[in-house]
Amino acid sequence: MTWLSSYIIFIYLVLAVAYSIVTPIGRGADEWAHYWYAQFIAQHGRLPLNPAERETAGYKSDWPPLYHLGAAAVTAWIEIAGPPTFKYRAEPEYIRRQIIPAPRSEAILHTEDELFPWRQEILVWHVGRFLSIVFSLGTLWVTYRLALEVFAGSKVAGSRGLPGAEHPAGERGSEGAGAQRSRGAEGHGNRAPRFTLHASRFTPHVLALTCVAFLAFIPRFLFTGMLFNYDSLTLLIASLFLWLGLRIAKGYYPRWGFWGLGALAGLALLTKYLTALLPLEIIFLAFISRGAGGHTPSGAPKGGRGGGESLVSPSPPRSSAPLLHLGQAILAFVLVTSPWFSYLLVNFNEVEAYGPVLGIIAPLLRGDGSDRTVEQIFAWVSGGQTPPPAYIDQQHYSFWQLLTQFFATFWTNPINQPSLLDGFIVAMTLIALVSILGLVLWWRSTLASSPASCRLLLSLLLLHCSLPVPLMLVRLFGARDTLEAVQGRHILFLAGPAIVILLVWGLSRLTPHAPRLTFQALIGLLLTGSILQLLSMWQNYPAPLPVQTTPYPVVDAVTPPVSVELPGGAAAVAAQVEQVDAALRITIFWRGGPEPAPEDYQMELALMDGQGQTRASWLGYQTQARYPTRVWEAGDTIRDEAWLPLAGLARGDYDLRLRILSQSGPVVDWQTLSPYTFTAPVAQPANESNTWVLWQEGQVVSTPPLLRERTTAQFTSADFSSPSASLQLIGPDAVSRTAATAGNGWANFVVGPEWPAGEYRWQPEGEVVLRVAPSQRNFQLPMVTHPLEANFAGQVKLLGYDLPQRRVQPGEGLPLTLYWQGLRWMGEDFVIFERLLDNEGMAWGGYDRRAKENYSTLFWAPGEIVTDGFAVPVDAAAPSGVYHLSLGWYRRAGEQADSLAIINPATGQPTESTAVMIGPIKVGGPPSGITMASVAPQTEMNVTLGEQIKLLGFDLANQQMSQAVPVTTPRLLASSPLYLTLYWQALAAPQTDYTVFAHIRNAAGETVAQKDSPPAGGVYPTSLWDAGEIIKDEISIPLEQIKPGQYEVVVGLYDFTTGERLPVAGVADGAIVLRLFEVGQ
CATH class of the missing domain: 2.70.50.60 (abc- transporter (atp binding component) like domain)
Incomplete structure (x- = not known):
């Protein structure tokens, strides 16, 4: 048993640590909110005391703090003053960081600061995650003890079985003294049939370890159990609560058992409100369970070691003092939770706003008002004194979608669809259904002969598993995305041990003749799923961005012989040139400038021979646009890597040259970066089907890669004699696209943002060369009811608008859809102004905004069509009459606004006009006197x-x-x-x-x-x-x-x-x- 348990724990720890390292910081559910909460406590040595401090501490700071107190305690010693520092995406002054595409939930840019060795805030994260792993490890230990409580005893023997005949030799020894005492008790004449929950071929210890392995290797348990959030501690406390409940149900701890249950329920509530229904189990145990008093009628003693005692019949009488037990539990619960609720009432009561009753309930129920479900409940409780949360367009799903979401998030951490884990999810769900069938069949076949204690254990496990369901159903009516409300992880991280025990129990009843093979196959399947989950995260989570807020430990780097400085002040500080197999890797290290760059630049490299001919070339956006130039900041050190294929080159001396290109031409013309002597020719890569081969990171790719916009596709010919001037890629739209640069035997394509997603070939019916990933951008103008053209300073063009109605009442919003087109990559965050003007030119509505409210012009691509629908607010005091809407663009110039002039299409010169007039629009009634x-x-x-x-x-x-x-x-x-x-x-x-x-x-x-x-x-x-x-x-x-x-x-x-x-x-x-x-x- 020792080596098997050690093996399970070792594998779990390896996988959990691997999950923690592979998963980017903040990628788990609400991890950032938990981090901010814990950091506030660590920095201030206390909880937030007012709404302003809660705002600083994050939206989870109105939740119970037990996990966060622990996380703060183990991380308070870490100095967090950077660098390295996090690059938060949502900070308004750093809106350029949002140029980098990322899921909406991403709070930061993931940079190479996150790589080992960890320092400052990054170290805090990993220490906090390791704390969660420790809590999850504790849950596995409790699961083992829980399973022993359930699986102790021997198989159902019926009325003819005697205790001594029921046990194989191995089991007889494992029961310990408790079983011997039970047999002694039966000698007093109570020779009733006994029951077991396990198959005869396995000891309780093996079944318990099977349960541990089952839980440990569920990919969702591995993932969520290592996150910087309260789920791991919640599950540990809830599992301890269930273990103690099972022990009490079996007659242990008569004096302090219910005190312990109340205390554990309180601790669980101080960790997560989802555990609020745990006291229902206390009520169940107090009124339904067997007595916890000194001796059973059969003479079985009240003591004994956990896990080895069998359950005997007939059942002892029920407790004579359920109310006393409830009183003990309630008092313990109140003692544990009263400091938290006192803190809420003292610091966050809303008596002045809602009176003494609702004012006291408010901080206990609604917190800081960030939870829509809670806000709706409070609005209902208040009888309308507080308005319900604003209406949202709730996303609706079919029952099948909700069901598949439940099981997908119970077994795994879904990242993308389709997933490597889809088959695993189906298999585990089918196994769970089969296990449930086994439980049902067992229940029906042994209902008459099973003692009450067996039914009690099963009922308690089922009750524990069902506790999260009511709160999940309530959230269905308040959450914007109902898929979030039905995630299976909510049940797993309250009742995980109980669930796996029930599943193992059910499987053991259906496979009595081959239990070892069954459980070995089950654990093997779970391990396979865990590894697939790890591989899925490894493949789908993007690599850290090639930037650090601390200098790189550059080895064998050289300072460029000439100064290379970009507009905005960014400069090249070091370069590395090294041959890696069949290619030359060139790494340029840049230092961010004091001002942001006006656009994203491309770097062109050329390896020139003695005759001045380019023998190898690279052209691509700096860092392949993963960390584009416009995002570079002061204090950044950027690692910009490019590759030059060497296959087919002759020995000799070459010059490595560099230049930087903007949209309009070179900003840094050709500079010699370093000489290079090529001494060992590299063989041409084997290429049977194509004349041209595609390179990525210095290697020839054998399968068509998936490229995103602004990525370079680097090609070389097999014999350096194929003409490249006419080389063209044909996309799914049947449009031919030429290379950005090409020479004798080489060509560089740069995937444009306008390239449609799909497969690209040299010939229409030829082999696929590469694939382009889908993009959220649109380059097709939809049907426009009012087309027009207005070019704002060569940056943005208005192509038309839809005005579905020309009438609006004061105080309402006028629906309007504008159709914009970006004319270039923009280096500024331009702002739209709209003014609803009367005939005197006075403004009675409108506001300043970004397109689509948050789609900054920094994000637009040349030619991109931006459909911008919104409602123009109308002043409630606007007099009736006819109005026109004046709209245009401006740039912020300190506290001033510098409007963009409209270009005369005939001359191409700016005009004095800076606005387009849309109308007429009727506000209220007709003009006076008409x-x-x-x-x-x-x-x-x-x-x-x-x-x-x-x-x-x-x-x-x-x-x-x-x-x-x-x-x-x-x-x-x-x-x-x-x-x-x-x-x-x-x-x-x-x-x-x-x-x-x-x-x-x-x-x-x-x-x-x-x-x-x-x-x-x-x-x-x-x-x-x-x-x-x-x-x-x-x-x-x-x-x-x-x-x-x-x-x-x-x-x-x-x-x-x-x-x-x-x-x-x-x-x-x-x-x-x-x-x-x-x-x-």
Whole structure:
């Protein structure tokens, strides 16, 4: 037993430490929040005392602190003042760090500072993780003791079996003195059938070790059990609680057992609130379990060593003092938890806000308000005194998705799909179902003969396993992502030992004839899954970024013979050149400059022979854009690595040259980095199918690699004679792409951000050469309802917009979608401004923002289409009227804003304009004085135009507006304009801005005078009219150029864009004749 247990523990420790090292810092669930909480305690020597300190300590600082107190205690000795320091991605002043793609949960950039030897904060993390491993190791020990409690005894023998006949020789010895005492008790006449939970071929110790190995090698236990969070300690305390409960159920610790249960339940609650239902087990034990008193009726003594005692029948009477036991547990629970709850009530009560009752409940229930589920519960408890959390668009999933998520996160740590572990998850889930079947069959077959103690143990294990379920179900209604709420790890890290005991129990009942093979295969499968999980993390977690906040321990490095400095101040400080197999590895070490670089630069290397011919070449973004130049900071030391293939080169002396390229050309022209003497020719790589071979990190790749954007694909020809000028890669879009640089026998392709994901070949039907990874970028412009082009300073172009509605009420938001296009890689975080302007130019809404709220222009690629949907906020005090939205871009210049000028497309020069106007937009009602409730026109018409607008009538006047023209045919003076007032009524909400035409025609039908203008002088466009509104439209037509004679005035509406008139029934040209009149001198 000793060597087997040592073997299991050794393998567990090796795997757990490997998991800890391979898993990047902060990658586990909420690890950062636990780290910040523990660090606050370590630095201040206490818990946070007010909301501001809680904000500093992280969003877990309202949770119980037992784990964090322990983590702070074991890490307080570590000096954390850097360097090395963490590069937090979310810090506003370091937004450039977000140029590097990373999962949303990543709090930092993972750099080579994290490599061994660990120092400062990195050391804190690993010490904290090792503490979690110690707690998990303790859980494995408790699992062993738990399993011994359950599996002690011998197999079910039925009424004919005698104790001595039930045990193989090996088992008889393993039972110890407790079993002998039980047999002695049976000698007093209580010769009842005994039961066992294990197969006869295995001793309880072997079954217990099987349970330990089962739990130890579950990949999820290995992963979560080593993280810097409270799950490992939670499971340890919950397991101790269950162990003590089983011991009490078997009659041990009558004097202090329930005191211990209460204390352990309190400690569990001080670790994680998910354990809040553990007291239900105490109630169960107090009222349902056997008595814990001195002797059983059969004379079995109350003492004995753990794990070796068998359970005997008949059952002893139930305890006569359940309330006393409950009182003991409650008192212990209160004593343990009262310091924490007192701290909450003293420092975080909300009595002033909610009164004495809710004010006391608030800090106990809702904490800092960061948990949506808790906030919803508190809103319900408060009866509406506190509003529920803001509505979220909850993600919904099918039952199958929820079920697969549960099992995937119970057995493994899913990283990507499809996964190496999919088959393992299916296999383990099927094994679990088979084990459950074994338990059910065993229960049905032995229900009548099994003693009550057996059913009690099974019931207690099942109750323990079910405790997390209610809280998980509650979270389903508050979590944004329900997949998070149903993760199986929540059950594993409260009831893991109980679950594996039940599964081993069930399997042992179904495989009584081949138990050894069964359990060996099970442990082998688990070990395979653990190793696959480790390999999956190794493959999928990206390598640390090639940068340190401390200098690299550079060996055999040389200082560049010439100064190489980049815009922003970054400079090359050292270089290493070494041959590795068939390639030359060149490593340039850069020091970050005081200012950020305006763009990401490319480094070009050339190995030139004595005739000045380039024999090997490299072109790629610095660090392959993994840590691009725009992200470099003062204090950084960047390791930039490139490779030059040497295959096929002749012996001789070469010059290694370097230059740095920007988007517009060299920023550092060719410089000699170092001479290089090539003494040992390298054989050409074998290549039967292609003339060209692809290199990665100095090696020829045999399978098509998956490349991300801005990665270099380096090719050489097998004979250095293949032409490269016409070398082209054909992508999945059938577009040919040429090399960025090419020469005699070599070519460098740089994967552009616009390259579509998929396979690339030399010929359309040829072999796959490389694959390009999918990208979140979009380069296809969708359908735009209002296309336009506005080029802002050659940086960003507005391609159009969607304005689904032109009406909005004060205090609401106006939905708008803008379509932007990046014109280049940008080195600045430009900001959009939007201002909702009235006719006087006063702003009544809008705000400054990034595209898509957080998609900085630093992240955009040239040609990328950014669909930017949002709602323009409208001031609640905005008066009714017609508005226009002014929008543009600016750069921050200290406390000032420097707007980007719009480029004239004809000349390419900046204009004085810095904004685009979108509109018109109706806020509230119509402008003042434009509409009328009712009218009594001089002449009624009631003519309908295009089923949209009706002309109710008109007024006609000459000389003065107040002088109405008589009803009879008027005679007008040419020296005075014709004043025409039209009364329009909207029959529906028009979708077009129409223009009114008012023409004066002579007897021949010729237009001799006219006035075309939007209704109401453009103050109230027709697209904003609401059905039923009556609009007063005043028009003035000069008559000075009209000769005396008879004329008619006609009016109508037309679309200014197309010239198409609204039709009028019975009128061919859509012109409504208002009246005949004469013009005199």
